[in-house]
Amino acid sequence: MSKSKRPNVVVFFTDQQRWDTTGVHGNPLELTPNFDRMAQEGTHLYNTVTCQPVCGPARSAFQSGRYPTQTGCYHNNVPLPHTTKTLANQFRDGGYQTGYIGKWHLAAEEPVSEERRGGYDYWLAANALEHTSEAYQTTLYNNNCEPVELPGYRVDALTDAAIRYIDKHKEDPFFLFVSYLEPHHQNRIDDYPAPVGYRERYTARWTPPDLAALGGTAHQHLGGYYGMVKRLDEALGRLLDALKSLHLYDDTIILFTSDHGCHFKTRNKEYKRSCHESSIRIPAAITGPGFRQGGQKKELVSLIDFPPTLIDAAGLDVPEEMMGSSIMPLIHGRSKGWQEDVFIQISEAQVGRAIRTQKWKYSVSDPTKDPVHDSKSDHYTEEFLYDLEADPYELTNLIGLKSHQEVAHKLRERLLRRIEEVENERPLIEQAPIKGSGQRRVTEKEVLL
Structure with a gap:
């Protein structure tokens, strides 16, 4: 990467993914070889938790760097105030092209109007992707609020769109946020529809101890859930391959994480919205310039630390109003003074x-x-x-x-x-x-x- 060119930044964001779906956290099913390799070659953030185990509030924190009660988005379906300074604003001010693909969940309308898109230049998204699409029928909306039908399994459809965006914007630094629905359940059927043939691979294979002890819907849903995780990891591999083939891999920061976990109705009547590890603990790894060979960091990291981290790693100024802390000092071995606890707000349940x-x-x-x-x-x-x-x-x-x-x-x-x-x-x-x-x-x- 030339000194004059800032690194590209890609966020690979899943929905409702437990930390223990990954091999580096001991899952024995080999669901995540690409994530595991990324964690081992880059930086694995072993103890990462969300600051709010609900879709919309967690996303508001990621986009703004502020807690949900500070943005007002403390429960789902509360629009992110259009005056909020978002990641897209920060990166665009820093000379980046910005793109958003997938699930937004920070508006109260479908399609999302331009003023409610957080300032992203390129838009191919739906506010509530779980309601505009099915596993094999993906409908997003473009910059003109027109519906766009994408072919293939939903994970693949979003990944194809992300690769097209990267190819088109490869000459200038870009910030791309790819927000998947998987492995979130399909609301209308209360099920986890994996790609054809994937559910059968993982049904009755391995059950985490909390789900084995507490029951919930794990026996019904884990096979499909794991199948979704597997396809997401394959998509991560495809995206990394695309970056390599376009000669962008060495110049691109890639963050993989999720908004919250899933407890399969063991802690309340839903799948998240509790203080438990199954709700709040999430997988997280980051690689690219500044993060390669970072090793495994066991210090506590919050979702709210990612906005300042990405801004800092891109060489931009971190806004004072952001509540989190850049992890760059941890990467460089300066853990003294790092937070000894993380704070979680919980709503809806x-x-x-x-x-x-x-x-x-x-x-x-x-x-x-x-x-x-x-x-x-x-x-x-x-x-x-x-x-x-x-x-x-x-x-x-x-x-x-x-x-x-x-x-x-x-x-x-x-x-x-x-x-x-x-x-x-x-x-x-x-x-x-x-x-x-x-x-x-x-x-x-x-x-x-």
Whole structure:
């Protein structure tokens, strides 16, 4: 890459993909060889979580670099304010061509009007792709709000469109955001329609411990879900091949991640919208200039850290109003001072707040609030506490145990600081009733992890 040319940037964004669908996280089904290789050759962000486990709010955070309560997009179907400075605005101001392909979910209209597209120059998208398309029938809308029918399985249709965009814009630096629906369910049938023949490959093959223990819809849906993940990984391989064949691979930053995970109706009546790892933990790897041979980073990274990271890596100025932090210092071995916890806002299923450290997960909620219409509360109640080292799939809730009172106290204070930092208020958090803890105890060192 010449010093005068900025790197291209591609975001490969999936929907509702669990972190443990990937080989580098121990999935034994060989679903993600391309992602795994990308993670090993680039930088694998091992402990990445979303800042809001709902489609629209997570996307608002990614596009703006601000928490959902700050943009007002704290639940689905809230339009991103057209005055919001987005990634597209930042990159366009930096001399980039910008393109968006796939699912948007940041408007309240279909097709999405120009002022509601976040400032992207090229547009081939649908606000709610799950409602405008089926597995083998993909309808998007172009810059003129005209419907465009794309052939093939939906993952392939979007990938073909992305490759066409890259080929057309290869002479100038571009920022391309490719937003897939898969492995999200098809809403109208409540199913995970994989490509023909893929569901059968993975049915009854491997079930993560939380789903094996808690049931939900895993036995019905995992085969199709895994089949979707497999096709996404094949699409990633095709996109990387296209970059190589166009001699752009060495000059292009590629980020792979997802908006949130999937718990298959084990934690509530839906597939996400909870504090659990199955909802919030997501796969993430980044490669390209500045990120190759970065290794595996186990520091905690939030979805809200990706906007400043991409802007920083492109050599642009990171706006002060962005709440996340660029991971570039981590890449260069400067982990001192990096965040020791990540903050999560939860809506639609509950008005909740959570904090995750390397060892602990602590969550509170207000059951008296309307989880759709109320963005926050001034009075929360402790709900969950998990030891993520001893119980990574969160099968034992420790909240209220006498042995864990000091842990809960420390996490309560950390969560309150995070809420105050983001929401400019300091609510009351009511302690859970104390109960016996048997032989359980916590060492002084563990309290602070």
